[in-house]
Amino acid sequence: RYDVLIVGAGHAGAQAAIALRQHKFAGSIGLLGDEPELPYERPPLSKEYLAGDKPFERLLIRNAAFWDERQVALLPGRSVTRVDSVNHDVTTADGETIGYGTLIWATGGKPRRLACIGGDLAGIHTVRTRADVDAMIAELPDVRHVAVIGGGYIGLEAAAVLAKLGREVTVLEAQDRVLARVAGEPLSRFFETEHRAHGVEIRLGVTVEAIEGSGRVTGVRLTGGETVPAEMAIVGIGIEPAVAPLLDAGANGGNGVLVDAQCRASLPDIFAVGDCALHANRFAEDRCIRLESVQNANDQATVAAKTILGIEAAYDSVPWFWSNQYDLKLQTIGISSGHEATVLRGDPASRSFSLLYLRASRVIALDCVNATRDYVQGRKLVLEAAAIDPARLADSLTPLKDLAA
Ligand code: FAD
Numbered sequence: 500r501y502d503v504l505i506v507g508a509g510h511a512g513a514q515a516a517i518a519l520r521q522h523k524f525a526g527s528i529g530l531l532g533d534e535p536e537l538p539y540e541r542p543p544l545s546k547e548y549l550a551g552d553k554p555f556e557r558l559l560i561r562n563a564a565f566w567d568e569r570q571v572a573l574l575p576g577r578s579v580t581r582v583d584s585v586n587h588d589v590t591t592a593d594g595e596t597i598g599y600g601t602l603i604w605a606t607g608g609k610p611r612r613l614a615c616i617g618g619d620l621a622g623i624h625t626v627r628t629r630a631d632v633d634a635m636i637a638e639l640p641d642v643r644h645v646a647v648i649g650g651g652y653i654g655l656e657a658a659a660v661l662a663k664l665g666r667e668v669t670v671l672e673a674q675d676r677v678l679a680r681v682a683g684e685p686l687s688r689f690f691e692t693e694h695r696a697h698g699v700e701i702r703l704g705v706t707v708e709a710i711e712g713s714g715r716v717t718g719v720r721l722t723g724g725e726t727v728p729a730e731m732a733i734v735g736i737g738i739e740p741a742v743a744p745l746l747d748a749g750a751n752g753g754n755g756v757l758v759d760a761q762c763r764a765s766l767p768d769i770f771a772v773g774d775c776a777l778h779a780n781r782f783a784e785d786r787c788i789r790l791e792s793v794q795n796a797n798d799q800a801t802v803a804a805k806t807i808l809g810i811e812a813a814y815d816s817v818p819w820f821w822s823n824q825y826d827l828k829l830q831t832i833g834i835s836s837g838h839e840a841t842v843l844r845g846d847p848a849s850r851s852f853s854l855l856y857l858r859a860s861r862v863i864a865l866d867c868v869n870a871t872r873d874y875v876q877g878r879k880l881v882l883e884a885a886a887i888d889p890a891r892l893a894d895s896l897t898p899l900k901d902l903a904a
Contacts, residue, residue, distance in 0.1 A: 500598030501529035501572065503807065506579045506589060507605035507741075508532025509541065511773025511796035513560045515603050518804035520569045529597065530566070531574035531589075534628055537563060542793060544632045545656040546823050550663065551636070555629060579606075582748040584766040589744070601807055604745050604756060604764065604771040605800065608738030608791075613648065617710030623732045626653050638731060643667055646719045646729035648707055650677030652822045654735030655690060659824040662699050669700040669727050671719065676703060683841040686854050686866050690824065692847075697825060702727075740775040740789060752777050755789045760813040762803040770806070772799035782818055782863070782881070783834045790834075792820045817882055830874040833864030833881040844873065845895040852895075853877070861886050876900040 503519060505512045508530050516530050532538070539558040547553035566573055574597075581590040588598040610625035612618060622642075624635050645661050647654045650672035658668045670677065676687035677694075691701050702721075711718040711726060718726040740755045751757040751765040755777030762770045762778070773796035779785050798816040805812035820831040827850065838856035845852030851869040855862055855877070861884040867874040876899035880887070887902050 500527075500588075500600070502526030502600040503603060504529045504531065504589065504597060504599035504601075505603040505605055506531050507607060507773070507775075508534065508538045508573070508575065509605065509607050509773065509796070510538075510560070510793055511607070511800045512603070512605035513538035514797045514800035515605060515772060515804050516566075516569070516571045517561070518801045519807065520571070522805060522808050522810060524804070524808055526600070527572070528570070529572045529574050529599075531577050531579065531591075531597070533576065533578040534630070535576050536629055537561070537566070537573065537575075539629060540793075541627070542821075544629065545626050545653045546660065548629075549626075549632050549635065549657060550660045558629075579744055582744045582769075584748050584750075584769060587768065600768065602769045603800075603803055604742070604769065604775065605773050605796075606741035607774040608740045610734065610738055611736045613707065613710065613734055613736075615707055615709050617712060617716070620710050620712050620716045621714060622712070622716035622730060623710060623734060625734050626657055627738070635731070635733070639664070639666075642730040644669070644728045644730055646671060646727050646732045647735060648719065648732060649735035649737075650674070650701070650703075651680065651735050651737070652678070654733060655694065656822060656824055657733050657735065658694060658699050659697065662694075662697050663825070667698075667700075669702060669729070670694065671702050671705050671707060671721070671727065673706050674703065677701065681835070682866055683835060683838065683854055683856060685841060685843055685847065686829075686868075689847045689852075689868065690827075693825060693827060738774065738791065740777075742771075742775050745769070745771065757787065758799075760802075760815070761806040762799050762814060763806070770803040772796065772803050778814065780818070780834070781815065784837060784858075788834075790818055792818065794819045817878060819878075826869075828869055828871070830867045830871060831864065832867075832874060832878050833862075835864035835866070838863060840889070842889045842892045844893050845870065855880075855892050857889070862892070873899055876903070879903040 538560045578592045579589045647670045706722045709720045756771035802812045802814045822829040835856040840857040842855040853867040853873040856864040862880040865877040
């Protein structure tokens with residue numbers, strides 16, 4: 500039995516343990532996860548780690564000595580399949596039962612898989628864990644053509660790395676532009692142009708009918724009959740939050756575990772944080788959303804830890820995110836979905852610009868490409884939901900800080 504048992508040893512789980520000790524929690528902490536490694540950072544998986552530019556050791560959130568010194572019991576290689584909120588215990592796939600005083604559910608999500616024929620052939624990969632990426636790296640020497648299914652951030656980052664590694668990459672996107680779910684059209688078009696300039700083929704408005712191959716993938720067949728050659732396919736079509744055991748136990752939710760501003764789930768002594776937590780977010784018009792970002796994982800974990808310690812806290816952070824592709828550093832602040840208008844600040848052709856998103860004439864988000872100053876200064880505009888003349892926002896000679904109230 501642990502006073503606090505954390506299920507899921509990723510960003511949110513690790514930060515919950517760190518924050519508990521930082522704020523002087525004296526009870527026992529168990530940090531349980533289904534991966535074999537010490538908690539590590541996921542963003543480099545589709546960036547520097549896939550590229551071979553960063554060894555795994557540099558991805559660790561903390562080293563082994565840190566967890567040891569803070570008396571956080573690491574329980575790797577265990578998958579929780581059942582939660583009993585009445586008895587206050589969890590059961591793992593191996594039949595082990597572990598009791599808790601308080602449970603923090605920090606399980607993130609599992610990648611969606613292709614449902615089509617051939618969707619389970621060898622050579623088809625998702626990018627969520629170190630094991631996923633190690634498997635890709637091991638196959639790469641025998642791979643010339645890569646099909647990336649899904650033009651979201653992870654797919655595009657992997658495409659950029661693999662193109663740099665000399666592979667012939669085709670991105671297959673069902674929508675009429677990449678990043679359609681998360682960004683405005685000018686940003687999508689900019690990234691499409693960049694990828695094409697780096698030799699990546701971008702195919703828009705195409706749907707995957709089947710994966711071809713016997714045993715191993717040889718190509719991706721599109722609706723209409725065309726086959727895109729590929730010895731490797733990377734599937735980047737989003738995640739399903741890993742919440743079944745908690746929902747089965749009676750927690751409210753659906754696409755995630757529903758939590759309040761303190762990250763409490765609807766069951767006693769249970770919190771949920773990170774990618775799996777469905778929460779009302781004021782930067783999304785108070786809609787209930789899940790955020791898949793390091794910022795959200797860390798900040799929610801900190802709120803849960805403080806709440807457990809009786810320290811007043813409420814989750815109210817400005818969302819931020821980043822993505823690296825080629826030499827482009829995209830930094831996002833706010834949540835752009837639901838925007839009614841966009842303002843371009845700077846010229847995409849210069850490869851340094853920002854896209855501002857407005858709703859009801861107020862700034863709700865910025866996507867900044869190689870424009871860290873706008874990213875830093877734009878934060879205040881998002882926090883204040885500033886109403887500013889679009890012509891002034893577009894004038895890149897006026898610093899955004901001069902526009903804030
Ligand atoms: P995770 O980090 O996924 O941790 C959850 C852990 O719980 C995992 O180890 C999982 O295997 C485990 N688990 C699941 N179910 C169970 C169970 N039943 N029992 C035990 N363990 C379980 N965010 C950014 O802000 N910027 C980026 O540039 C960025 N790039 C990314 C690139 C990639 C390739 C990926 C995959 C993600 C990226 N993200 C990025 C998102 C970010 O990594 C996630 O938002 C963050 O990891 C969420 O933390 P989490 O703790 O909620 O989930």
